[in-house]
Amino acid sequence: MAIAGCAQSAIQRHADSPLGALAVDTARRAIADAGLELGEVDGIVAASMFPTAGSHTVEDGISTVTAAWMAEHLGAAPRYVAGFQGVGQVSGALTLGINAVACGAADYLLFFRALHNPRGSYHGNSTREITGPQQWTAPTGYFGPLAMIALPYTEYLQRYGADREAMAAVLVEARKNGARIPWSHWYRKPLTAQQYLDAPLLADPVCRYDCDIPVDGVAAFVLTSADRARDLRHRPVYISGYAQSSPVPHRLPLHWPLDDIMRGGAETARRLWESAGVGPDEVDLPQLYDGFSPLVWFWLEALGFCPVGEAHRFVQDGRIDSDRPDGLPVLSGGGALGNGRMHGIPQMLECYLQLAGRAGARQRAKATIGVACQSSPHYGGAVVYSAEPF
Known part of the structure; x- marks a missing residue:
């Protein structure tokens, strides 16, 4: 395919x-x-x-x-x-x-x-009465995707001694790459670490720049x-394997405990590598989903690019800098944080353009096997692409 x-x-x-x-x-x-x-x-x-x-x-x-x-x-x-x-x-x-x-x-x-x-407030809700399971969460403010991601992000920070300074590396990298792409909402608009840290919190510890912007x-x-x-205009990019997440444990609405994310992510990764017949050490173009910035850390660990609890250290010191020959280019296509809320499209598009040799001035010297992720490791999926058929 x-x-x-x-x-x-x-x-x-x-x-x-x-x-x-x-x-x-x-x-x-x-x-x-x-x-x-x-x-x-x-x-x-x-x-x-x-x-x-x-x-x-x-x-x-x-x-x-x-x-x-x-x-x-x-x-x-x-x-x-x-x-x-x-x-x-x-x-x-x-x-x-x-x-x-x-x-x-x-x-x-x-x-x-x-x-x-949509025009107006993206998550603006006129509801005046809550019934069903959300009656136990929404009135206390636990409502919507910001609260959903803030909980496991807080768990990660506390469990592994991480901080928001480490997350700044993710945002700087995503926006740097998005700023190079003409169709991106953030074209020519990179972000500094200080700008990220100075941004107001929306649902502690999630700030404005931790969220992809609706577009x-x-x-x-x-x-x-x-x-x-093979008979068409461009060099094909082959779809070599894929995996979808398993059903998640039943919780309160929007309750994503960190342990659920990582257990489910491990199973998603196992299915992915088994389907494609490759492992993380063979991937040179991992495009990790970043609709919310903590998901980059979760995917890094779930897919085996770094040990569990180490992603916040891994992203620092240029380890994910797509301009460095030894960097792991997890956001070379800008992702959602560097393009806008396009779900897993920026990840898929970057895999296609790079592996087909169509990325123009952004073309990487080596791009042979890519992975494009979408949503959370326990509530999404991933696809492996290759420049040559396996």
């Missing part, structure tokens, strides 16, 4: 076009990038979750774009259309596409992800078999 082409829209706080129009334009550019005609695309998959805890209307083509909406408006005549619902939106939807091509349900398949930033943006990729991809 291989990726044969891609397109990425500009990542903006609020786009000038409706999300649906932006998605159709990006999809058509991805198909053209692969050297295909619109009519040759016979499959479409997507993950269309609208990631907000606020009181916003979910409207297809406006605040989200489903595979069915795309099939209706793209102008192609696909014979396979599917949307993913479950843990790990990007990796999960990609898995649908991989299996569709593998079993012959589609020959050339469009995979896309469209993200929307409008779309990315699209064309998937096909390895044999077909």
